[in-house]
Amino acid sequence: MNQNKTKLVVVGNGMAGARVVEEILKRASDRFEIVMFGAEPYGNYNRILLSNVLNGSQAASEIFMNPLAWYRDNGIKLHAGVRATRIDRQRKVVIGAPLEKDALAYAADAAAVPDAALIEEPYDHVIIATGSRPFVPPMEGFGGPGTFLFRTLDDCDQIANYAKTCKEAAVIGGGLLGLEAARGLLTHGVEVTVLEAAPQLMIAQLDFESGKMLRDTMEGMGIQVMCEKITTKIVYDDGRIRRLDFKDGSTLETDMVVVSAGIRPITEIAAASGLTVNKGIVCDDQMRTSDRDIFAVGECVEHRHKLYGLVDPIWDQAKTLADVITGFNPKAEYLGSRLGTKLKVMGVELASMGDTKPSLPDDEVIVYSEPSRGVYKKMIVRENQIAGAILLGETDTAGVLMQMFMTGAAVPSRRADLLFGTSSGMPVLSVFDLPDHAQICNCNGISKGEIKEAIVIGKCHSVSKVGACTKAGLGCGSCKVLVAQLIEAYAGEVDDDPTEDYYVPGVPLEKAQLVAEIKRRGLKSVSAVFRELAGDKEDPGSKVGLASLLKTLWPGEYDDERDARFVNDRVHANIQKDGTFSVVPRIYGGVTSPAELRRIAEVAEKYNVPMVKFTGGQRLDLLGVKKDDLPKMWKDLGIPSGHAYTKAFRTCKSCVGTDFCRYGVGDSIKLAQEIEHRFQGIESPHKMKLATAGCPRNCSEAYVKDLGAVAIEGGKWEIYIGGAAGGSVRKGDLLCTVATHADVLKYMGRFMQYYREHGKYLERTYGFVERIGIEPLKMILVEDSEGICARLDAEIQKAVDAYKDPWKEAELPAYPGQFNGPELAHALELAENNG
Amino acid sequence: MSTTTINLGSIENIALGHGRCYLVGDEEIAVFRQRSGHLFAIQNRCPHRNGTLSEGVIGAGKVICPLHSHKFDLASGAGSEADECVKVYTVRELDGDIVLTV
Structure with a gap:
């Protein structure tokens, strides 16, 4: 144990707990000795994707965010399957009790292992991130066989298994998660009915009309919807559910019940430790509870009288908390969040944000409705900003709307652009209005803030300079337009950078001039081009491009200096991440024969090819091949190169x-x-x-x-x-x-x-x-x-x-060492005394 | 620190402008023969994602990693990315042979 480190105990190992730890490690990787309590016996997983696990589109293993190795690698002690029950603020220790193996992690009365020793962890700081538990409306009979909640990976498993024995299932709750659960159940072959107490679906996010349209869409998918249904009793017969009784006297026959009717914060540990608890654990703008050494984050928190159940606000809370606790920015504050959400139900496009109805006399309401296609769009504009919006059936502009809503950007005068996109195809949202954290380069993960800094502070006023400084635009390049717009916005205009027009960086000529000079002077090798057109300065970054151009300009006559080629073109195979290569024989028009397939199979076996894969181009890829084996395989294949490795x-x-x-x-x-x-x-x-x-x-x-x-x-x-x-x-x-x-x-x-x-x-x-x-x-x-x-x-x-088929070089390598792997040096003569 | 001098064999084993990887004990070392005639030797594996630098394109005292185009100075080992550099070894030509000191 390191006595110098600050002891941090995190109570809760869900998305909020793990995220706040990640944020802290980013800011101060070894200041804290971190201990985490998690009532579930796993690492941390992405709860948002549970509906995908239920509907089978993702495996449980795919949604883990922090596997157990992550805790080990970061020196975090994780008490998995242990519930923290109390913080002894006098002794400054957190006390935890190991849970029974199959205990329901979020249940208030989850059974602890009898007689197991309590675990005590001393602390300097505690972060409570206990999250929330599903809310079960009062009804008789819940908890018996065939009744489920929808909150954890275990829930998913149990629902899916039980559904196999059922014909009909009822989902209580017509909100976001309830609908996702209903859609998931449908994939397990049961007839699904959604029961909602309110007069419409998704009452928090939709107005009446869109709620009605969503209901039609869901029913079109085969999910029955009943509104204004309050379940009073689950009736059993011989150990299985027989029917549900409703408050209005009607009934519904069903075999299983999944309740997804909202969540409630888990606050027991805060209450038991004497912290202020209202609906949630009350926190200030720095995410501190009523005890200065104890913080809280996530769904268990009540901040400015508000509770949050979505992920974005929780990420913001985690950042603020990390800034404060590490001293990275001791004055950081969380001021609340605006909420937007998307429904993740296969076949339904739905985005909603902010208000669903006008609330002030001057609120402007723009509505478009097309019931035959299930399309509904609504936007509420208040003081020239978006106060709320609903997009159902068609959500193309949801991203822009959400950005404008979150940042409070001014809306364009043609409101229709926000619902349908501009008629010219131009972007609606000016780069000016994007928040600093908006990601611009999706390949390299570069935010607007980083690019802005390069422009304003680093004085990078051309796209290539911004790229050199930040890496933005150096992946697929599709964000270069945005980078240019950012330069215009923050530096006035984009500098002409002549190098951007050069065919290759090391020869100061545009392609047309370069081609003319190469032809005029009869330059047939890459080194001749450097000698004559680049002041005899060799530039490694220009060699490959020049080689390609010369081969085009002088077919058959080109002086082919192999060192100017990229490795793929030297060995006629595609280099893989581990340094092995891939072999793709040509299969003309994607048509092969049993004999050819047999030969490919035999070659794959003979050279222990670890993977044989069909490519997107109707061919076979032999992956993981050692360089030395390439020429031998080509000879055995007797098929020409498929050129899958070259430009x-x-x-x-x-x-x-x-x-x-x-x-x-x-x-x-x-x-x-x-x-x-x-x-x-x-x-x-x-x-x-x-x-x-x-x-x-x-x-x-x-x-x-x-x-x-x-x-x-x-x-x-x-x-x-x-x-x-x-x-x-x-x-x-x-x-x-x-x-x-x-x-x-x-x-x-x-x-x-x-x-x-x-x-x-x-x-x-x-x-x-x-x-x-x-x-x-x-x-x-x-x-x-x-x-x-x-x-x-x-x-x-x-x-x-x-x-010429390049694979013919299998017979006679073009230069020494072309197909050789690493050479053993110690087998050669030692030259120690050779002078 | 003790140093060992190793004869890696004829310089003709490396074509002009190319590199080649040698296994010295457990270490992979990339030796390059630039078109100018200069010899360079550095660790073979790119610190970024383990790319084989001996397969990289070289010139003007630099090598470009074939995997993600990170660049390294062959004389100093300095990399184009912050916090990335490679080990550099002494290498010279002696009577037509490549002689490496590790």
């Missing part, structure tokens, strides 16, 4: 087309095979994924590929370019419609060559097509407005002719 034409997916499909109008398989044979290995600024579809039903997703061909009635093919279905999603633009396979190959090749010549390095076709525009592209590539089509066709033909 090049990848693959052409296809549907089953006319051979077997009863809808097919074009031979998509044959076309895909022709495409793949023609364009295999064609390098480009970024990868190109293709597909052919035998009819507009688009089973092979050709509309959202870099290039796609879709057969239409009349024996024609539509060619789409610039589609995407990865980090960005975009439907391709129609380039032209042609009659033959040969024409598909011609126009696809022409576009590829144009993209090879004009695309920026690592610019996917979706960005390229948007940048140039589909109309100009049609003019250039179809109308031949620049008179370059014949040249483009000839260039791509040259590239096609220069194709």
Whole structure:
């Protein structure tokens, strides 16, 4: 035990308790000696996702947030399955009692292990995070077999198991959680009825009209809803539930009952320790209870007469508490939260925030209702800010509305934009109005505040400088527009950074100038380019991009310096996180044969390949291969490389087309095979994924590929370019419609060559097509407005002719050590006395 | 501290502009032969996510990790990211052989 550390005891190991500990560790990783009491026998899990566990869409193991190893790794002592019962404030110890193994963790009368020794933990500070327990409305018979609450992982398990023996189930409570429970029960094959005491569903979040519409939606899914039903008695027969009796004299036959009628804070330990308790444990703005050394956080807290049962306010409380207790910001205050919520029920889109009805005479109410589709949108504007909103059936703008509601941003004069999005597609919310904690770069987790700091304090006034400073925009790049808007907002205007237009950072030329210089001077190797165009300064960050460009410009003539290639292109395989590689043989058009499959299987077994996986491009991926095995496997496979590792034409997916499909109008398989044979290995600024579809039903997703061909009635093919279905999603633009396979190959090749010549390095076709525009592209590539089509066709033909299967290097490595793993040095001669 | 000098064999085993990984005892050491002729030796594993630096692209005294493009100075070991650096070893050419001191 470290005597210098402050002793912190956390009572409660739910989401609030674990979160506050995480926040404290972030601020002061070794100031505290932390002990936690958790009445449940696990680590901490995400209670919000319990409904997913019940409906089977997530396994229990997936919702754990802090597994037991987390406590160990952070030096936290966890008393799992132990309930803290009292804080002895005179002796400054927290006293806990181990619970019986199957005790209900949140039950007030959960049984302690008889005769077990009490556990005492001394403290300097205590944080109470006991959370809440389900509320059971007064009724006769609850607690017998077949009655359940919906609060913990164990509850989920028991509900799911019992439902197997039932035909009908009733859920008491038509709120958020009750509806989620009802939907979950439906997946277990029982007929579900929701019983709500109020005249409508989700009374806290919806007005009457949307409540009614939600009821219709739920009933459409097969869930019966009965409102104004107060259960007075659960009637049993022979150890099983027979029916429910209601206050109005009616009854309902059912086999099981799940109660989800709200929650009540768990306050016993605070009361037993003499702290002030009202509805919850009363806390000030610093999350302190009536004892200065004892704090509380989460659903057990009453702050400014309010109780919170949602996660966002609790996260804010946890931050404030951590700021205060660590001294990181001793003046931090929690001032209360505005509440917004989304219903997580499969098939129902619903978001709600703030008030559901106007309350002041000047409140402006905007309502849109479309009952036939179950769409209802309502917004209450007060003093030009959002006071509340309901979106049912269509929630596209919920994110923006929620941000504006939380931050109190001024609403635009065209209120409709907030319910339907702007007609121009422009964002409604100015970056100015976003809160500092709003995450801008989702790849690297960079917030607006961090970017603002880089702009204002770090004087980064271009997108690339902000990226260099914060990493924002360096992942998928889709947030760069937002970063530019932030620079405009906080620095006036975006600096022109010429380096942003350079093809590669180490050669100060835009692509068109660079290409012209390379051709004029006849530069055929990467080192020649550095020598002539970069002052003889080699730049490792520019090598790979230059190698790709030179290979495009000089098909067959390029002086291929292998050190300029990325590792994938040196060893013709894709490097994996553990340093192994993946092998994807080419499978033309996704069509294989039993013999080929057998050969792949034999190779996989022979080289102990740890995983064989179907890719999204209709091929087989052999993952986890050692570098030394690569050439041997290629030889044994006898199939050409699938180029799954390089910035090049990848693959052409296809549907089953006319051979077997009863809808097919074009031979998509044959076309895909022709495409793949023609364009295999064609390098480009970024990868190109293709597909052919035998009819507009688009089973092979050709509309959202870099290039796609879709057969239409009349024996024609539509060619789409610039589609995407990865980090960005975009439907391709129609380039032209042609009659033959040969024409598909011609126009696809022409576009590829144009993209090879004009695309920026690592610019996917979706960005390229948007940048140039589909109309100009049609003019250039179809109308031949620049008179370059014949040249483009000839260039791509040259590239096609220069194709060599890189896996042929299995026979003869291109340079020493190409396929060698680490070399044992100690087997070599020691040179200690060699001078 | 005692040092050991090890002959890693012919310099021709590393193609110009490439790197190669050697196992010295339990240690993986990446040796690079820059196009300028300079030799460098650093720990093979990237401190970020264990990427094999010997597979990285090099130039101007720097290597780029193949996994997430973190950069390291081959002479000093300094990394492009805060709190990341790699161990550096002395390496030289002697009569056409690579000689490493650990």
